[in-house]
Amino acid sequence: MDAGERPFPPGDYPALVIGSGPGGLQVSYGLRQQGVEHAVISADDGPGGMFLRWPFFQRLLSWTKPFAPAARGTREYQRYDWNSLLADEPEARSLQADFLDDTSYFPSRPGMQANLETFAERTGITVRYGTRWERTRREEGPGGTIFVVETSDGEYRCRVLVLAVGIAQPLSPATPGIELARHYAETRDASSYAGRRVFIIGKQNSGFELATGLSPWASSITVCSPSPAKTSVQTKSLAGVRARYVQPFEDSFLGLGVRIIDASITGLTPVGDAIRVELRRTDDGTAMSVEADEVIAATGFTCPLLDLPDLGVATFGASRLPAVTPFWESATVPGIFFAGTISQASPGLKKHGVPANSGAVHGHRYNSMVLARHIAETRFGRVTERASVAPDDLVPYLLREATAAPELWHQKAYLARVVTVGGAGLRDEGIVPLAHALDGLAADMVAMTIESDGQGGLYPVAYVRRAGALSEHALPADPFLDFETDAHRAVLSDAVAGLLAGARAR
Amino acid sequence: MATREELADTLAGFALFADLGSPQLLGVAGLFEEVAIAQGQRVLRQGLTGSGFYVILDGSAEVRIDGTARSMLHRGDFFGEVSILLGEPPTADIVASTPLACLVMGASGVKPFLVDHPTVMFRMLQAQARRLRNANRWRS
Numbered sequence: 001m002d003a004g005e006r007p008f009p010p011g012d013y014p015a016l017v018i019g020s021g022p023g024g025l026q027v028s029y030g031l032r033q034q035g036v037e038h039a040v041i042s043a044d045d046g047p048g049g050m051f052l053r054w055p056f057f058q059r060l061l062s063w064t065k066p067f068a069p070a071a072r073g074t075r076e077y078q079r080y081d082w083n084s085l086l087a088d089e090p091e092a093r094s095l096q097a098d099f100l101d102d103t104s105y106f107p108s109r110p111g112m113q114a115n116l117e118t119f120a121e122r123t124g125i126t127v128r129y130g131t132r133w134e135r136t137r138r139e140e141g142p143g144g145t146i147f148v149v150e151t152s153d154g155e156y157r158c159r160v161l162v163l164a165v166g167i168a169q170p171l172s173p174a175t176p177g178i179e180l181a182r183h184y185a186e187t188r189d190a191s192s193y194a195g196r197r198v199f200i201i202g203k204q205n206s207g208f209e210l211a212t213g214l215s216p217w218a219s220s221i222t223v224c225s226p227s228p229a230k231t232s233v234q235t236k237s238l239a240g241v242r243a244r245y246v247q248p249f250e251d252s253f254l255g256l257g258v259r260i261i262d263a264s265i266t267g268l269t270p271v272g273d274a275i276r277v278e279l280r281r282t283d284d285g286t287a288m289s290v291e292a293d294e295v296i297a298a299t300g301f302t303c304p305l306l307d308l309p310d311l312g313v314a315t316f317g318a319s320r321l322p323a324v325t326p327f328w329e330s331a332t333v334p335g336i337f338f339a340g341t342i343s344q345a346s347p348g349l350k351k352h353g354v355p356a357n358s359g360a361v362h363g364h365r366y367n368s369m370v371l372a373r374h375i376a377e378t379r380f381g382r383v384t385e386r387a388s389v390a391p392d393d394l395v396p397y398l399l400r401e402a403t404a405a406p407e408l409w410h411q412k413a414y415l416a417r418v419v420t421v422g423g424a425g426l427r428d429e430g431i432v433p434l435a436h437a438l439d440g441l442a443a444d445m446v447a448m449t450i451e452s453d454g455q456g457g458l459y460p461v462a463y464v465r466r467a468g469a470l471s472e473h474a475l476p477a478d479p480f481l482d483f484e485t486d487a488h489r490a491v492l493s494d495a496v497a498g499l500l501a502g503a504r505a506r
Numbered sequence: 507m508a509t510r511e512e513l514a515d516t517l518a519g520f521a522l523f524a525d526l527g528s529p530q531l532l533g534v535a536g537l538f539e540e541v542a543i544a545q546g547q548r549v550l551r552q553g554l555t556g557s558g559f560y561v562i563l564d565g566s567a568e569v570r571i572d573g574t575a576r577s578m579l580h581r582g583d584f585f586g587e588v589s590i591l592l593g594e595p596p597t598a599d600i601v602a603s604t605p606l607a608c609l610v611m612g613a614s615g616v617k618p619f620l621v622d623h624p625t626v627m628f629r630m631l632q633a634q635a636r637r638l639r640n641a642n643r644w645r646s
Contacts, residue, residue, distance in 0.1 A: 227536025353612015
């Protein structure tokens with residue numbers, strides 16, 4: 001390709017990836033690693049996706065520890081680095097730590113952008129930028145379904161379409177007068193709120209990010225939605241408002257200019273230069289009103305799926321997430337897959353109510369790698385050779401994974417290390433969605449995961465299928481998270497004894 | 507569902523939430539999470555711990571015990587509560603027989619939710635009484 005020539009001109013490709021955020025870059029990396037020819041297009045001018053603009057206050061929620069129990073560049077270090085993408089090349093691993101500004105282990109937004117730009121550069125991931133996806137249609141041919149993707153540059157045709165377009169389309173409620181409010185995405189520079197009374201609709205992270213960032217400027221802040229806020233400290237997971245944004249709660253408890261109210265917003269009306277917000281309390285239905293100079297709707301975002309619902313892609317929820325299989329394929333239109341933050345559409349088991357981290361880079365980067373292998377194997381016949389596991393090695397191998405595997409630690413009860421028993425003995429199936437291991441694999445197997453009980457307990461769980469019967473074996477918790485002790489060996493050895501006997505007999 | 511308001515309207519039509527007023531329904535809508543389950547996927551798994559409380563928004567699901575279909579669940583029905591109330595794993599698989607949209611709440615949220623919303627608890631009790639009555643009829 002000549003300098004300045006744009007890659008991936010419109011035309012036919014086996015697979016097409018749309019998006020150049022972390023999801024698009026990671027799935028493209030994975031597809032290339034699996035030998036699947038594909039094009040990548042993006043409406044943006046460079047890599048980064050949502051991190052080209054957000055978080056609004058320019059500091060991420062997810063951290064990267066520059067100093068950790070594991071060395072940078074190792075697989076084990078990924079557990080302490082929530083922001084780098086995954087690569088085999090040493091020069092492309094653990095990149096985020098090189099882009100911290102020494103004031104925080106939460107990277108700045110520009111630092112995250114630099115991390116992603118460097119990843120794309122060092123891995124040689126190419127993207128056709130400035131190419132906007134506009135319409136989609138489906139054509140049935142002798143070779144099966146072809147997706148035709150119409151873009152600002154022309155038409156792309158592919159058998160497999162992977163969407164990594166984020167959840168980035170502003171969503172506002174249908175409240176009367178909502179046009180008087182601005183969406184989170186339209187928030188101005190913080191200093192322009194000096195002395196203003198600010199009313200924030202929504203009690204998710206974005207609402208409390210605004211409350212935290214505007215506290216030094218606004219004269220008063222009200223955060224309001226019908227349901228009470230939950231914090232991650234209460235849920236003992238990443239569900240709820242993150243610890244970084246708890247200052248407004250403290251200010252509210254102390255009566256220091258922040259109010260957190262459980263009420264539905266029934267309407268907004270102009271009152272001179274101000275806005276009157278009409279409320280109805282959730283607990284007893286009492287009507288209230290409050291005046292504000294600024295109303296900001298921190299009410300979330302939806303998936304920009306354009307016309308895919310017209311093609312039959314079923315969606316659900318306020319964010320219009322696609323309904324998907326455990327391998328992130330549309331449940332209603334086979335051949336369309338989703339990567340990046342949209343991969344949270346596959347809920348997994350949500351054991352004890354604890355969600356996976358698929359909405360964040362440290363979760364969906366693993367989903368992307370699993371997805372790439374799945375696409376390669378099921379759509380292009382490029383099957384990754386499975387390593388064999390010696391029977392005597394099975395227990396120590398699984399306990400090592402439970403102690404150190406970042407996939408299991410970041411995607412609890414969602415991704416699992418799976419070993420099956422076949423004609424040739426024990427086979428390492430790699431990292432697999434747990435829901436697929438439990439429901440989609442017929443072979444005798446053991447699936448090792450890490451789980452949280454929702455009360456702060458963290459422990460490995462082994463699921464064993466033998467002769468069609470599935471059993472669950474929780475291993476002991478350990479205060480130092482060391483699962484390679486004699487006690488763990490004893491419990492796991494007992495759990496897999498039948499499997500091992502079967503494997504040795506073959 | 508597009509918005510929390512639409513979700514609250516849907517819940518208002520379900521027997522379980524029939525006694526709640528509009529502001530309460532909006533609050534309840536925010537306590538649950540929406541999930542979609544592909545046809546043929548299991549939602550609850552017999553014998554596995556840590557399941558949740560589900561309310562069906564759209565679609566149907568089959569109740570299977572030891573692989574045998576026993577009954578069907580439809581829009582407005584709920585499941586998973588018995589396992590949570592007893593602190594035991596589910597005694598049946600729940601399998602999506604169509605694309606399924608549900609609301610889900612983790613086990614730890616169920617007790618405070620029911621205590622805060624006694625009319626929902628009463629409706630749930632009524633539903634359990636009907637199930638018990640029907641089971642007794644089936645046995646006799």
